[in-house]
Amino acid sequence: MxxxxxxxxxxxxxxxxxxxxxxxxxxxxxxxxxxxxxxxxxxxxxxxxxxxxxxxxxxxxxxxxxxxxxxxxxxxxxxxxxxxxxxxxxxxxxxxxxxxxxxxxxxxxxxxxxxxxxxxxxxxxxxxxxxxxxxxxxxxxxxxxxxxxxxxxxxxxxxxxxxxxxxxxxxxxxxxxxxxxxxxxxxxxxxxxxxxxxxxxxxxxxxxxxxxxxxxxxxxxxxxxxxxHDAEFTEDAERLVLSPDLLTKALDGQPVPHEDGEVVAFCDFAAGRDENVLAVRRGNTVRIVKAWVEKNTMQAAREFVQLFRLNALHPGQVWGDADGLGTAMIDAIEEEGFYMKRFHGGQGASDPDEYSNLIGEVWHVGCREIERGRINLGVIDPDTFKQLTTRKSEWAENGKLRVESKDRMRAEGRKSPDRGDAILGAIVCGARLSGVVTGQAVDSSEVEDSNFASSHVGGW
The missing domain is CATH 3.40.50.300 (P-loop containing nucleotide triphosphate hydrolases)
Incomplete structure (x- = not known):
């Protein structure tokens, strides 16, 4: 025809x-x-x-x-x-x-x-x-x-x-x-x-x-x-993911802390370079448990496991940055008997239409949670404040949002945002992401019991 x-x-x-x-x-x-x-x-x-x-x-x-x-x-x-x-x-x-x-x-x-x-x-x-x-x-x-x-x-x-x-x-x-x-x-x-x-x-x-x-x-x-929604281009090619003014405003108007919700911990590993950081979110509250420098990988791994136990954290609640040198740290922690979820910031975002990769999504979504008054950070120290307010948004070549690399930040004299990564990872990981933990992770870990499958999960 x-x-x-x-x-x-x-x-x-x-x-x-x-x-x-x-x-x-x-x-x-x-x-x-x-x-x-x-x-x-x-x-x-x-x-x-x-x-x-x-x-x-x-x-x-x-x-x-x-x-x-x-x-x-x-x-x-x-x-x-x-x-x-x-x-x-x-x-x-x-x-x-x-x-x-x-x-x-x-x-x-x-x-x-x-x-x-x-x-x-x-x-x-x-x-x-x-x-x-x-x-x-x-x-x-x-x-x-x-x-x-x-x-x-x-x-x-x-x-x-x-x-x-x-x-x-x-x-x-x-x-x-x-x-x-x-x-x-x-x-x-x-x-x-x-x-x-x-x-x-x-x-x-x-x-x-x-x-x-x-x-x-x-x-x-x-x-x-x-x-x-507005069909508008973002005119400023470089912008801070979270500006100092907006973080100050958020800290001045923090929500009432509620710790009876979801528990998520996030580890950022330095592998001898910058700081190892453990941040924990309980409900809408996020705190840095510890940030320290340790060049010995096995010693740092043992310190993390001890902190997990002291804070009653279970395998399904703990995420670790598994990109680059982080893989070796997670392997060392698993040798100590604790298995965690592996976070790969370079992999695809859960919202691939807007974000170039997962770490870019975590920073943008996490900072918006802070900015919109949904997160209680308590009193934060100057280093943490600076790390949360010095990383910039970038547009990737594919037209999607990402954050600048840590290497670029170091080259420009800005400190690696290890504490920022840990805080925002604790905010966004958990029920928001589709990561899973294997049965081996629960069964093999040296904890007295695990509420991974039955613990209360709540939002804010």
């Missing part, structure tokens, strides 16, 4: 052909702006709040319209994440598969009977983004280039697409780092684009209660809230 070339505009096509009867005003605006490129309109850039429907309603509709309008046309879709292409965009396209019986829907490709196609891939190899040109002419088989989750795509890929002969272009993403091609489309290069920012309050399907919860959790100026 040959494709019927449509004469409808993109939003009309979405409404009548795809039966998308619930398009929002902003979705109609964006689809019409895409269609105007047929007559010389500017390329389109959309910065939209998380969960706004930009992929399912705008990108998918635009692709179906384009292949119906140009049965020999070429659609090239890329994203910084193959998961976005395979698990988000293509399922949204397959929703409409029965409406196009002549099209062949593959895993990340669509083929029309006339030879047109849409292909999706994820790459940081600029070479794969080159070489897309009409084979006949721009009226018969034009090229439509789409960059989804554009904040995560390297500039080299955008530059490669610039060498392609395209008629249609769409860049869409939630906002991210304050630099790069997607950012510049809304700033230095804005006069060359049709741009639209879409706030979460323009999307009736997004629960207002979620906006309220996120506002309370992050605050209006936090980069995650600004991106997630």
């Amino acid at each position: 040959k494709t019927q070339r449509t004469i409808l505009s993109p939003s009309e096509f979405s409404w009548f052909q795809l039966c998308e009867k619930t398009l929002y005003d902003w979705q109609i605006e964006c689809l019409e702006a895409i269609g105007l490129q047929e007559h010389g309109g500017p390329p389109v850039a959309i910065a939209a709040a998380n969960g706004s429907g930009k992929t399912a309603k705008v990108v998918a509709s635009a692709i179906c319209w384009f292949l119906s309008r140009y049965p020999r046309g070429q659609v090239v879709v890329t994203s910084g994440s193959f998961r976005q292409v395979e698990k988000q965009l293509w399922p949204a396209l397959r929703v409409h598969q029965r409406k196009f019986p002549g099209w062949n829907f593959l895993t990340t490709e669509i083929k029309t009977p006339e030879g047109g196609f849409a292909i999706g891939f994820s790459t940081d190899d600029a070479g794969r983004a080159e070489g897309w040109h009409p084979k006949i002419n721009r009226q018969t088989d034009p090229v439509f280039i789409i960059v989804d989750e554009a904040k995560t795509v390297p500039d080299s890929v955008f530059e490669a697409f610039d060498r392609c002969t395209r008629v249609f272009q769409l860049w869409v993403s939630s906002p991210g780092k304050p630099w790069g091609q997607f950012y510049e489309a809304f700033h230095a290069m804005r006069k060359h684009f049709w741009v639209r920012k879409v706030r979460s309050d323009e999307c009736p399907h997004i629960d207002p209660a979620k906006r309220k919860r996120d506002l309370e959790k992050y605050g209006p100026d936090h980069p995650v809230y600004r991106s997630m």
